[in-house]
């Protein structure tokens with residue numbers, strides 16, 4: 001039996017001076033994670049495509065007390081850029097303590113449209129870039145006995161309608177990183193992997209995309225971001241946030257009550273009432 005020691009209680013001092021990469025940090029949950037980390041006195045390297053937004057996030061991080069704050073802009077559609085971000089951390093800090101993989105490429109909330117190329121591109125952005133960053137960062141994370149935090153979704157554990165491409169990429173994350181965690185435990189690699197299963201969160205992009213169809217109220221992105229950092233620092237295997245809706249869907253998936261819950265959550269009305277392909 002492998003006993004795996006992890007801190008019992010979270011203290012924000014755990015992050016002071018830690019070197020942390022946050023992807024998808026120009027808006028939404030990633031932006032809020034950067035601000036929490038800054039308040040805690042961490043070194044933050046944030047990345048996304050939009051340079052102007054990243055510049056503002058970095059300036060705010062410095063105001064909030066980050067030990068240091070910098071950004072690298074580019075698209076995770078290209079796994080070479082993913083590796084470049086990790087190399088920037090190595091060149092700047094000489095090491096890495098926490099890798100927070102959070103970004104997602106644009107997809108749609110509607111019936112699957114048959115576009116295989118869209119799924120191929122989304123797998124590059126939402127999944128393979130996470131793997132590429134992990135591979136490049138692993139030597140530093142082994143040295144620091146650090147943390148990998150992978151942001152996923154209820155749609156990556158209990159599939160629902162209208163998000164087949166997105167859901168496929170999130171299931172891929174669970175398959176790969178949960179298997180990798182088993183290998184780390186077998187090999188005594190003291191790098192934690194935390195998979196964050198999130199319910200509906202009140203980010204602009206998500207609300208714009210699905211508020212017409214999802215009847216439950218979204219949870220606050222600020223609290224969600226703090227819970228992600230906390231679960232990573234405590235080296236938890238999984239975070240379910242908010243606990244109620246996520247556990248409910250996981251317990252009932254595939255059974256009739258679960259399908260009723262899905263139908264309750266996802267109103268059949270969609271934007272434009274498009275017909276199924």
Ligand SMILES: NC(=O)C1=CN([C@@H]2O[C@H](COP(=O)(O)OP(=O)(O)OC[C@H]3O[C@@H](n4cnc5c(N)ncnc54)[C@H](OP(=O)(O)O)[C@@H]3O)[C@@H](O)[C@H]2O)C=CC1
Nearest residue numbers: 024025026027028029048049050075076153201203205206
């Ligand atoms: N909000 C929700 O309801 C839920 C969210 N989640 C997960 O939480 C995470 C964050 O979601 P959320 O904050 O809502 O998302 P947002 O859309 O608010 O943020 C997405 C981030 O990813 C960046 N991004 C988009 N495309 C690319 C690209 N090609 N390359 C690099 N970066 C890119 C965006 O910046 P830019 O455009 O500048 O590149 C932005 O910083 C995601 O993994 C999502 O799946 C899970 C369940 C529910």
Ligand SMILES: C[C@]12CC(=O)[C@H]3[C@@H](CCC4=CC(=O)CC[C@@]43C)[C@@H]1CC[C@@H]2C(=O)CO
Nearest residue numbers: 106107109153154155163198199200206209
């Ligand atoms: C709402 C939810 C999580 C999301 O944010 C995505 C949505 C499916 C369509 C999307 C496409 C995008 O390009 C951005 C993300 C998102 C709005 C997902 C459907 C169920 C997910 C949920 O409620 C919690 O996991």
